[in-house]
Amino acid sequence: MDLVALEEIRQVKYRYLRCVDLKLWDDLAEVFTADATVDYGTMVYGQPLKLTGRDEIVAFLRAKLGPGVITVHSAGQPEISIDGDQAIGTWSFEDTVIATEHRVVIKGAAFYQDRYRRGEDGRWRIAHTGYVRTYEAMLSLDDLPSFRLIAKLGADVADAAVR
Amino acid sequence: MDLVALEEIRQVKYRYLRCVDLKLWDDLAEVFTADATVDYGTMVYGQPLKLTGRDEIVAFLRAKLGPGVITVHSAGQPEISIDGDQAIGTWSFEDTVIATEHRVVIKGAAFYQDRYRRGEDGRWRIAHTGYVRTYEAMLSLDDLPSFRLIAKLGADVADAAVR
Amino acid sequence: MDLVALEEIRQVKYRYLRCVDLKLWDDLAEVFTADATVDYGTMVYGQPLKLTGRDEIVAFLRAKLGPGVITVHSAGQPEISIDGDQAIGTWSFEDTVIATEHRVVIKGAAFYQDRYRRGEDGRWRIAHTGYVRTYEAMLSLDDLPSFRLIAKLGADVADAAVR
DSSP, rough: OOOHHHHHHHHHHHHHHHHHHTTHHHHTTTEEEEEEEEEEEOOOSSSOEEEEEEHHHHHHHHHHHTSSSEEEEEEEEEEEEEEETEEEEEEEEEEEEEEETEEEEEEEEEEEEEEEEEOOOSSEEEEEEEEEEEEEEEGGGGOOOTTTTEEETTOTTTSSSSO | OHHHHHHHHHHHHHHHHHHTTTOOHHHTTTTTEEEEEEEESSTSSSSSSSSEEEEHHHHHHHEEEEEEETTEEEEEEEEEEEETTEEEEEEEEEEEEEEGGGTTTEEEEEEEEEEEEEEEOOEEEEEEEEEEEEEEEEGGEEEEEEOEEETTTTTEOSSSSSO | OOHHHHHHHHHHHHHHHHHHTOOOOOHHHEEEEOOOOEEEEOOOOOOOEEEESHHHHHHHHHHHHHHHEEEEEEEEEEEEEEEEEEEEEEEEEEEEEGGGTTTEEEEEEEEEEEEEOOTSSOOOEEEEEEEEEEEEEEEEGGTTTTOEEEEEEEEEEETTSSO
């Protein structure tokens, strides 16, 4: 069992998730192989979402999950198998999206099914990521009149009129 | 510190959690020793729940958490101690159960207290699992009239009448 | 890559989180260096919160998060870098606070930015912990009239009048 490679693969996944939620789009590109593919499988955008290539993936995430949208992407429970410079991994996943402008909260869970590849520079990157949804649900903040945001990325907003 | 055994134990726990949420009951049996015991300690079913033996455990989960119930079981923060072919482990745990038929959501958190045993085939399995609840709470979906399921296991349900 | 030190650092973090949620204040002190600092950065208590010294930190947590308050602190996705007897680490984090007496729920997410130090006794401890909030939100249980607590730390409360 190559414990160092396991740790390196975990860390590239963690960096991906952190860069998405902190909106670090330039750092995000580095976690993907140039020919990476994603299959987010969500219906939020009307159809299963397939993207090809690091540039397309980062451009999509930057456009959809940019500063106005609060996102929390939590993954754990990695079951990773390594075969030379290739690896596959399954992860549990829970996400929360709070779009205050649209007064909507989206919550869901899934299992990621990823592929990883070690480049000539010795670094592991995500070659494919996708998931199978356990569930995904939407809720309007209109059902929760007392809901109040007290902090968000880049700003503490206690007592402010931000909702 | 036996890092390989630590990883093997984590993976058997992750497989258990994944099999429950993806309803992979046949694969689930493999994670338990034949004489495994569980003590889920929950009051949802009216009393603390104790089960003995792999077959009884899997039969219970299959009956209670089957296809009609959305479950998310997330565990992390493993503190595992190994002593030869035995190990004990504590894990943090959060669960979500969405029973749309009964229009109820159950959310909770706990700390697992597990025992593991390495078999003659060299594989670690769960010999006992149980937990201490931090909290568990129920909520009716009637309080959230806008709640809408947009995906569930085995089906994306956007725009469908599924609630 | 020092995999043993990585595991030791993860375990001290997990012990910190577990001791907070299980209210094990005496055990909690052990995870901090004597001169540890925290910067919780939350606005819940009216201003960013900075504390200095193990005793002050533990006294604050004991006073604020004591038996009447349900807390769930979940951290994962560790990206840890070790340099001799010092280390830094970033973690994803989600917290839930349920203060039934005040009929309020607080939910949030953040990224921890920690520093760790290995003492002369060879044990890693937290020398600094703080976080950057992704979001934090409050909700009154008055919006959820069906909400019912069915278990809490130290007591199963099914069918009791506890809310």
